[in-house]
Amino acid sequence: MTRADPSRRLVLASGLALAACRSEAQPAPWTGPVPALKDIAPFPVGACVPSAYLDDPSWVELARRQLDQITPEWELKMEYVLQSNRGDYRFDAPDRIADFARDNGLGLHGHALIWYAQEAPYFMTLDPKRFAGEYDRYIREVAGRYAGRMIGWDVVNEAVAEDGNGLRDCLWSERLGGQEAYIVRAFEQAKAADPNAVLFLNDYNLENNPTKGATYLRLVERLLTLGAPLGGLGVQSHLDIEIADGQIRNFIREAARFGLPIHISELDATQRREGRLPDTRSLKHKRARQHAVTRELVQAYMELPAAQQYGITTWALRDRDSWLRRPPRDDGRDSLVLFDDWGQPTAMFAGFVEGLSA
Incomplete structure (x- = not known):
């Protein structure tokens, strides 16, 4: 994909940041023209998508206007691809997403080959020798089907323990x-x-939980020492809006020491406070914090060398598309990604644009 001239992007981002300028305490609604993030960011901007959204004209229009790349949200995971006890494969939905990316000039990122949370019943029936062979076959079949079409893959997802x-x-x-x-x-x-795809180790809570972040980075170092063809670091960035200032930047800087591409792979920032009710924080406060953490993340990402900027992907394009808006998690009011239910910019969008100009 061709990208806009860097100097032009800088001018655009700076001007739009001024238009969106706000105090830390009260981010104002976005005013003025809405920029296409793919035109003002020096790195690819993406979002996840289930194949059903390709039938939603409003989603398609927004994606074409804003994005450089897409990630299948669920339909490349083992739970979907390997549905029977006979070891049969299903590719109808991911093929459709891959074709949409090709037809619209979008990059395609694969998610996810191996995940602890999805252990297909088929594997439970196998003896040790067949188990290893079928594990290898599954990865080769899925990754090989899209060889030359995927820019990168989340090869192993969430290998670090919950507490780090x-x-x-x-x-x-x-x-x-x-x-x-x-x-x-x-x-x-x-x-x-797929020899040319960038191969990622993908995990979450790396910025929010310093213990987990440190364990993840030690695992990266260990895999490289063992000779694994690890090509990039997948940092999910499901952000806690109350994270201490500077903590996101510190982790990104630590991760950068390997010199590998970094993918902010599943960005969102819920305004809810799960399990800690009642939530007495004002909407004004929550929007301000969401704006601030997004700005810090993008600023830290902008500090990386261009070769390490694989892209930033949000884990939904609009609020209503998010996994965190599905029952019973939410009552339909949370705002946690770049665009609201109607495709209009949110506080996160404003923070993203300001981060580009810093």
Whole structure:
């Protein structure tokens, strides 16, 4: 994909940031023309998508106007692709998303080959020898089908334990030689299937939880030492809007030391406070914090060398598309991505644009 001239992007972003300028305490609604993020960002801007949204003209129009790349939200995960106990594969929906990307000049990022949370019933029936072979075959079949079409893949998703103290135990680690062995194996198989794709280790709560962030970076270092063909760091960035100022920037700087591309892969920032009711924070405060954390993230990303800026992907294009807006999590009022239910810019959008100009 051709990208806009960097100097032109800088002028556009600076001017739009001034138009959107607001105090930290009270971000004003967006005023003036709405820029296309793909035109003002020096890196690709993406969003996840389920295939059903390709039938929504308003989603398609907004995506074409704003985005450089897309990620299948769910339909490339094992739960969808490997649906039977016979080891059959299903590619109808991801093929449709891949064709949409091709037809609209969008980059395509694959999510996700191996995930602890999805252990297909088919694998439960296999003896140890067949298990290893079918694990390899699954990765080669899925990654190989889209070889040359995917810019990158989330090869292993969420390998670090929830609290950050070590790695997760899962079916893959139990049956394939341990917590590191199944990860290395997955990267080797993905590399063989699609040699030109950037291969990512993807995880969440890396900025919010310093312990988990440190464990993730140690795992990256260990995988590189073991010779795994790890090509990039996937930082999901489901952000806590109350995260301490500077904490996001600190993690991005730490992650940058490997010199590998960094993908902000699932960005959102809920204004809800799950499990800590009642939430007495004002809407004014929540919007201001969402604006601030998004701005800090984008500012930190802008500090990276261009070769490490794989892109920023939001985990929904509009608020109503988000996984966090689905029952029973939400009553339909949370705002957590760049565009509201009607495709209009949010406080996060304003923070994103301001971060580009810093």
